[in-house]
Amino acid sequence: MKEGQSSRIAQRRAAALSGNTPDYIAKRNELVRVAAEVFREKGLAAASLNEIASRFGTDRASLYYYVGSKEELFQECITETVVLNLQRAKAITAQDISPREKLRQLIAVLINSQVEHYPYMYVYMQEDMLKKPSQDTEWTQTMVEHTRRLERYFIDTLKEGVADGSFRSDLSVTLIANSLFGMTQWTHRWWLPVPGGSRHSADDLIKVFTTVLLNGIEGADA
Amino acid sequence: MKEGQSSRIAQRRAAALSGNTPDYIAKRNELVRVAAEVFREKGLAAASLNEIASRFGTDRASLYYYVGSKEELFQECITETVVLNLQRAKAITAQDISPREKLRQLIAVLINSQVEHYPYMYVYMQEDMLKKPSQDTEWTQTMVEHTRRLERYFIDTLKEGVADGSFRSDLSVTLIANSLFGMTQWTHRWWLPVPGGSRHSADDLIKVFTTVLLNGIEGADA
DNA sequence: TTCGTCGTCAACACAAGAGTTGGTAACGTG
DNA sequence: CACGTTACCAACTCTTGTGTTGACGACGAA
Numbered sequence: 435m436k437e438g439q440s441s442r443i444a445q446r447r448a449a450a451l452s453g454n455t456p457d458y459i460a461k462r463n464e465l466v467r468v469a470a471e472v473f474r475e476k477g478l479a480a481a482s483l484n485e486i487a488s489r490f491g492t493d494r495a496s497l498y499y500y501v502g503s504k505e506e507l508f509q510e511c512i513t514e515t516v517v518l519n520l521q522r523a524k525a526i527t528a529q530d531i532s533p534r535e536k537l538r539q540l541i542a543v544l545i546n547s548q549v550e551h552y553p554y555m556y557v558y559m560q561e562d563m564l565k566k567p568s569q570d571t572e573w574t575q576t577m578v579e580h581t582r583r584l585e586r587y588f589i590d591t592l593k594e595g596v597a598d599g600s601f602r603s604d605l606s607v608t609l610i611a612n613s614l615f616g617m618t619q620w621t622h623r624w625w626l627p628v629p630g631g632s633r634h635s636a637d638d639l640i641k642v643f644t645t646v647l648l649n650g651i652e653g654a655d656a
Numbered sequence: 657m658k659e660g661q662s663s664r665i666a667q668r669r670a671a672a673l674s675g676n677t678p679d680y681i682a683k684r685n686e687l688v689r690v691a692a693e694v695f696r697e698k699g700l701a702a703a704s705l706n707e708i709a710s711r712f713g714t715d716r717a718s719l720y721y722y723v724g725s726k727e728e729l730f731q732e733c734i735t736e737t738v739v740l741n742l743q744r745a746k747a748i749t750a751q752d753i754s755p756r757e758k759l760r761q762l763i764a765v766l767i768n769s770q771v772e773h774y775p776y777m778y779v780y781m782q783e784d785m786l787k788k789p790s791q792d793t794e795w796t797q798t799m800v801e802h803t804r805r806l807e808r809y810f811i812d813t814l815k816e817g818v819a820d821g822s823f824r825s826d827l828s829v830t831l832i833a834n835s836l837f838g839m840t841q842w843t844h845r846w847w848l849p850v851p852g853g854s855r856h857s858a859d860d861l862i863k864v865f866t867t868v869l870l871n872g873i874e875g876a877d878a
Numbered sequence: 879t880t881c882g883t884c885g886t887c888a889a890c891a892c893a894a895g896a897g898t899t900g901g902t903a904a905c906g907t908g
Numbered sequence: 909c910a911c912g913t914t915a916c917c918a919a920c921t922c923t924t925g926t927g928t929t930g931a932c933g934a935c936g937a938a
Contacts, residue, residue, distance in 0.1 A: 441898055450914080458914090479701035482895060493917045498897070609856060609864040612846055613839045620838030634831060642831040646869065663928055672884080680884090704925060715887045720927070 443498045450499070462500045465490055470511040478508055509573055512558045515551040516580050519543055523587040533595030538644045540588055544618040545643070549627040549636050585611060610647075617643050665720045672721070684722045687712055692733040700730055731795055734780045737773040738802050741765055745809040755817030760866045762810055766840040767865070771849040771858050807833060832869075839865050 440448070450458050468490045472481045483504055487494040501507045526539045588611045595601035621639065625632050662670070672680050690712045694703045705726055709716040723729045748761045810833045817823035843861065847854050 442900085443898065446914090455914095461915090477699060477701060479699060483897090484895070492915085494896085495898080495918080496916050499915065502897095504896070605864050605867060606856065606860070609861065610868060612842065613865060613868050615846075616839040616842030617835045618838070619845075620834065620842050623841075624834055624837075634828065638828070638831065642827050643835060645827060646832060646835050664930085665928065668884090677884095683885095705927090706925075714885085716926085717888080717928080718886055721885065724927095726926070 444502060447499055447502065458500075465497065465500050466507065466510045469507045473508060473511060512577070513573075515547060516558065516577065516584075518551075519547050520580055520584055522547075523584055527587050527591055533591050533598065533600050534648055536591045537588075537595070537648065538640075540591065541614065541618060541643050541647070542640050544615075545621070545636050545640050548621060548625075552627050585615070588614060614643075614647055617647070666724060669721055669724065680722075687719065687722050688729065688732045691729045695730060695733060734799070735795075737769060738780065738799065738806075740773075741769050742802055742806055745806055749809050749813055755813050755820065755822050756870055758813045759810075759817070759870065760862075762813065763836065763840060763865050763869070764862050766837075767843070767858050767862050770843060770847075774849045807837070810836060836865075836869060839869070 451462075465486075469481075469486045472486050472489065475481070476485075483494045483497055486507075487497050490497070497507075501510070522543045523540060526536055526543065529536065589607050592601060592607040592610055596603045596607065625634065625639065627636060687708075691703075691708045694708050694711065697703075698707075705716045705719055708729075709719050712719070719729075723732070744765045745762060748758055748765065751758065811829050814823060814829040814832055818825045818829065847856065847861065849858060
């Protein structure tokens with residue numbers, strides 16, 4: 435398919451999309467949801483449109499009535515959640531509360547976003563954005579930028595805590611931030627945020643992560 | 657290719673392998689090294705034998721003189737390192753030292769293995785073993801088993817520390833172990849263990865991870 | 879020099895998957 | 909009931925990638 439042209443199915447898709455009918459939108463969202471599940475299970479490359487279509491209860495060709503390409507489907511899975519997380523982090527750091535409380539809330543954002551948008555965030559975690567300098571599309575750029583900004587909120591909060599004496603100053607804030615991301619993001623490998631998926635709740639994770647990070651496991655029983 | 661049969665190239669490969677010539681072994685190892693790099697950059701599914709062969713400086717068909725399949729190549733990248741880690745963890749926990757010191761050494765094992773066997777461990781990190789219940793091969797089973805055993809050494813050490821009062825008892829040791837794995841394994845996303853790859857050394861990471869985990873960031877400057 | 883094996887590769891067969899086409903059946907609306 | 913829209917799909921093309929074949933030059937040993 436050439437640059438400016440669009441296939442017939444693309445035209446009909448555009449028409450349906452601009453028509454703004456609730457049914458169409460709803461079904462498209464449902465498709466994205468199903469796709470995200472498959473992406474999570476298989477990874478981007480190994481997930482086939484055949485399987486997605488099958489689980490969606492329709493034919494592979496029909497997917498193109500809702501979405502232009504596999505890549506678009508993947509991107510749909512991610513963008514919304516990332517942007518939302520960014521907004522939340524911004525709101526949290528803007529509050530007039532202690533760095534410790536900010537950090538607690540920031541950690542909660544990461545964990546909760548996995549619950550709320552399950553399985554969207556899983557997809558994002560698995561596909562390494564930094565690993566794709568080759569595909570230097572505008573979308574990729576934006577996502578990398580968003581990730582950096584999110585990281586920034588954590589680092590700024592840590593620095594704030596170091597400045598006011600809440601946090602010790604002999605450890606690199608960058609390394610601490612990465613420790614923190616490690617704890618929270620790695621959950622995608624062992625924790626299923628669905629009822630019955632794990633014997634630990636989201637609150638359990640938030641409690642342990644914040645406790646370990648803020649107080650360490652050496653403290654006396656609280 | 658049918659079950660018991662083997663292609664001609666497979667026969668010649670077997671012959672070369674049993675011949676035990678140092679040159680052949682060395683070149684095969686070099687191939688595995690190159691393949692691991694590509695796997696790390698692209699992921700298993702997206703890495704093509706074409707690219708691996710190209711970087712290896714030969715034709716794709718020639719790869720089959722050294723290795724039977726893409727999957728075999730992938731498995732070669734992983735097994736050795738995992739087994740070595742397991743041995744080290746066993747030796748560490750068998751020592752007559754404090755749980756704290758055991759934990760410190762265990763963390764060092766994880767980080768150092770990333771340095772020594774870079775980029776092998778990266779590959780292992782990216783391909784989720786637990787995500788492959790479909791391909792229930794013997795090798796997969798073994799790897800899952802090894803992973804569990806490694807986890808066991810960490811959990812046992814944590815329990816030991818809880819028992820002797822070194823560690824607080826109100827946090828799930830499972831969750832703590834997973835926090836710890838998160839910190840260390842997530843490094844594959846932001847840290848390059850090569851000279852000039854990062855401004856943080858392996859020892860920097862080990863120090864911060866152990867400090868954060870054992871003492872927490874709230875302690876006074878040590 | 880002759881012969882074998884070593885490492886290589888051009889060329890092929892085969893499979894899987896992405897994206898497109900040109901329809902069609904169903905269904906609501908005039 | 910006629911008609912347009914909606915959602916769908918059988919069947920195709922095209923691309924990419926894996927694994928195999930058969931042969932060929934190089935090089936060392938007899």
